[in-house]
Amino acid sequence: MKAVAWLLLACSFPCLLMGQNYLRGEVKDEQGRLLQGVRIQLASTGTYPYYTGNLGSFGIPSSRLIDTITLSYEGYDTLRTAIDTRKTQFFVLKMQPELANFYRARLSSLTNHLQTEPVVPASVMGESYSDIMENRFIQASQYPETGFALNIDKASYSNIRRFIHNNMRVPVHAIRIEEMLNYFSYPAAENSRAFTCQTTVTSCPWQQEHQLLYLHIHAPQLQLDSVPPSNLVFLIDVSGSMDKPNRLPLLQSAFKLLADNLRPQDTISIMTYGGNVRIALAPTGGAEKKKIKAVIDSLSAAGDTPGAGAIQQAYALASHTYMRNGNNRVILATDGDFNVGQSSEKELEDLIVQYRKSGIYLTCLGVGMGNYKDSKLEVLAKKGNGNFAYLDHLGEAQKVLVTEFTQTLYAVANNATVIVRFNPSLVKTYRLIGFDNKRTALNDSTRELEGGEIGSGHALMALFEIEPATTHSSTENLASIDLRYQLPDSASFMHHAFTASNQPIAIEKAEHAYQFAAAVSMFGAVLKGSPYTKDLTLEKVLAFAEPVVDPANIQQEELLQLIKQAIEIYHPSKKRKKKK
Known part of the structure; x- marks a missing residue:
């Protein structure tokens, strides 16, 4: 019996070694901004990548007491250094001059x-x-x-x-x-x-x-025959403040108009935020208009407004379905009343500029009155390499998303x-x-x-x-x-x-x-x-x-x-x- 126990312990010993250390840490830039989506590689795990989360933090198992970590993020100098995996690590990435x-x-x-x-x-x-x-x-x-x-x-x-x-x-x-x-x-x-x-x-x-x-x-x-395929992510605010006829219902009608313009070679995803951030429609071909419109019709408004976190996840989704030589764009539709996470104009500016060189454009569609935040949407559009429109009624949605479709969505x-x-x-x-x-x-x-x-x-x-x-x-x-x-x-x-x-x-x-x-x-x-x-x-x-x-x-x-x-x-x- 003792021999069997020792044998089992010996077999499990490598597994214990593999999980004995759990490296924790966070990544910021030189201005103290937490960086989401930084690519992390450890020498002990080979080429398998890890990434920082929404708050710039990470946790990675390591089989070594001393390991080598490599951090890479577009627009920043790559950092490679030896680390003690038993200690929490704090890294600062240096911004390259072009991004700065x-x-x-x-x-x-x-x-x-x-x-x-x-x-x-x-x-x-x-x-x-x-x-x-x-x-x-x-x-x-x-x-x-x-x-x-x-x-x-x-x-x-x-x-x-x-x-x-x-x-x-x-x-x-x-x-x-x-x-x-x-x-x-x-x-x-x-x-x-x-x-x-x-x-x-x-x-x-x-x-x-x-x-x-x-x-x-x-x-x-x-030329119509040379318009590239589109990879569009609809990022729709479904928070409680959108529960009025001139807000979410108007946007639902607007996005259905846009769906009618999609071609089979186009890809559409729908992400919503209201209380939490979720993917309402996984990447779908433009020919599936009935499916796209059904998802749009199913949306309802409730919850708070984690706008900054939603923007980060929308860009991550657009990156996942990125079309080389295509038209890659996030279309943010909101009253701009962000009340969870980064919400000031300066914080949103610092957030969105990270994506300026990603090849993903940003279109902002503003709606509502009384709590409409024009200044925030203007910042996002200008710093996000995008454009900005305000929809006060369905006729304006028709103008922006149908009549002026290529002006709005093709740079x-x-x-x-x-x-x-x-x-x-x-x-x-x-x-x-x-x-x-x-x-x-x-x-x-x-x-x-x-x-x-x-x-x-x-x-x-x-x-x-x-x-x-x-x-x-x-x-x-x-x-x-x-x-x-x-x-x-x-x-x-x-x-x-x-x-x-x-x-x-x-x-x-x-x-x-x-x-x-x-x-x-x-x-x-x-x-x-x-x-x-x-x-x-x-x-x-x-x-x-x-x-x-x-x-x-x-x-x-x-x-x-x-x-x-x-x-x-x-x-x-x-x-x-x-x-x-």
């Missing part, structure tokens, strides 16, 4: 003499907006060069519409004029496979002595910026309209632009208000323009050079697109209470817009109705007097 650069506060537009001002919280009725500072006039003789970031964000316009439709004044910080301009279509003169930039100079409708310089930039259009350029160099002999001062910066970014000393993502076929209109110099020349160019961007899956930058000639025309003689863009800009400026258009009123904006708007264009006609409704909200006494 993304963490620096970046600007939406840039000049070299911007003054910093105190940061004032921007909160309205429980909603949060980034506190922004309007661009001012710049002396061209001292600072002839300026720039701004390109993107396809359009959230501000539909959010403004939501406030006006509810007979409410629009919070000043909710008004981003470049996104109002972005909302509308501006057809290009030609359908090119390369970026184009048309420029026009007109008189300024609110300042007689000034001019407007328009930059109409058009992105190349992907043709990353880190896109425009640098404009004005000719001081022709321009005394200039002011970029829109593209206003967060005060927190202005307080940072790096003074660098945050490039944006551009979708297939997107047309962008940017405006400068110019005070002409006393000298005039039709032979010299007013400005030179440098468009700078990266192609998807490319680290190198491409450049396109354009020029703006000095041949101003009256605004009344300009093409319809430019007249309409001026009307949109004027509307935004008056709602903001801009000091640069202080003589403008909503009534004057309406008088300018009425002959400009195309009544056959539903979106343009809607703008006209919004201006009229805004007059009733902002100037009710004038409206009553007029009726008498």
Whole structure:
């Protein structure tokens, strides 16, 4: 009997040795941020990998008292060192310079003499907006060069519409004029496979002595037969705050519209978060529309909002089904009211920037009112190499996810910026309209632009208000323009050079697109209470817009109705007097 016992003990001895040590530890970066998903290999386990969890921690069995650990994480230097497996280990990974650069506060537009001002919280009725500072006039003789970031964000316009439709004044910080301009279509003169930039100079409708310089930039259009397959992860907020008709039910209808656009070669996954994070639909082919829609219909709202943890897991799922040379994207749909885990703008920024180089894009769809966190979704979209829209009704979902499907979901350029160099002999001062910066970014000393993502076929209109110099020349160019961007899956930058000639025309003689863009800009400026258009009123904006708007264009006609409704909200006494 004793012989048998000794034999059993001898046979089990190797197993006891294998499990006798359990290595524990955590991994952070140099700023103290816990890193999830760090790849860990031990010499004792060969090539089998382990990974850190949500809190950057790990626990791994080891058969050795002294082992060798290798830690690797994209964007960080690989760390390899000997360890004592009996002790808890704390590791710090060093960030590589290219990734560290993304963490620096970046600007939406840039000049070299911007003054910093105190940061004032921007909160309205429980909603949060980034506190922004309007661009001012710049002396061209001292600072002839300026720039701004390109993107396809359009959230501000539909959010403004939501406030006006509810007979409410629009919070000043909710008004981003470049996104109002972005909302509308501006057809290009030609359908090119390369970026184009048309420029026009007109008189300024609110300042007689000034001019407007328009930059109409058009992105190349992907050919339908060359649109790559998509790997999409729908990340849907099903927390308790989403239990209202204009939140989860609206998103369910929106995602079913998107499902109708999926092709057999596309892959769709659905992840939800509300109380906990779960995979509602494992990766499924786009042909299985009935199955996809059934899962969408089955969702219900309850629980708290672990948004940060959900984002991490959604990226992990997108990485697992990653399509090389495909369109890999997480689509986050939420009111932005994260209340568990990392939830501040700075924490979310630090979280999302880790994934910027992953090849996975991010689209943010905002919904709701009262607790809508515009500032958080804006941070995620801009730092996550993505785009941002606000859905106030199903028609907007149709526009974003069906009509503008390729613009929203297929990028043709990353880190896109425009640098404009004005000719001081022709321009005394200039002011970029829109593209206003967060005060927190202005307080940072790096003074660098945050490039944006551009979708297939997107047309962008940017405006400068110019005070002409006393000298005039039709032979010299007013400005030179440098468009700078990266192609998807490319680290190198491409450049396109354009020029703006000095041949101003009256605004009344300009093409319809430019007249309409001026009307949109004027509307935004008056709602903001801009000091640069202080003589403008909503009534004057309406008088300018009425002959400009195309009544056959539903979106343009809607703008006209919004201006009229805004007059009733902002100037009710004038409206009553007029009726008498």
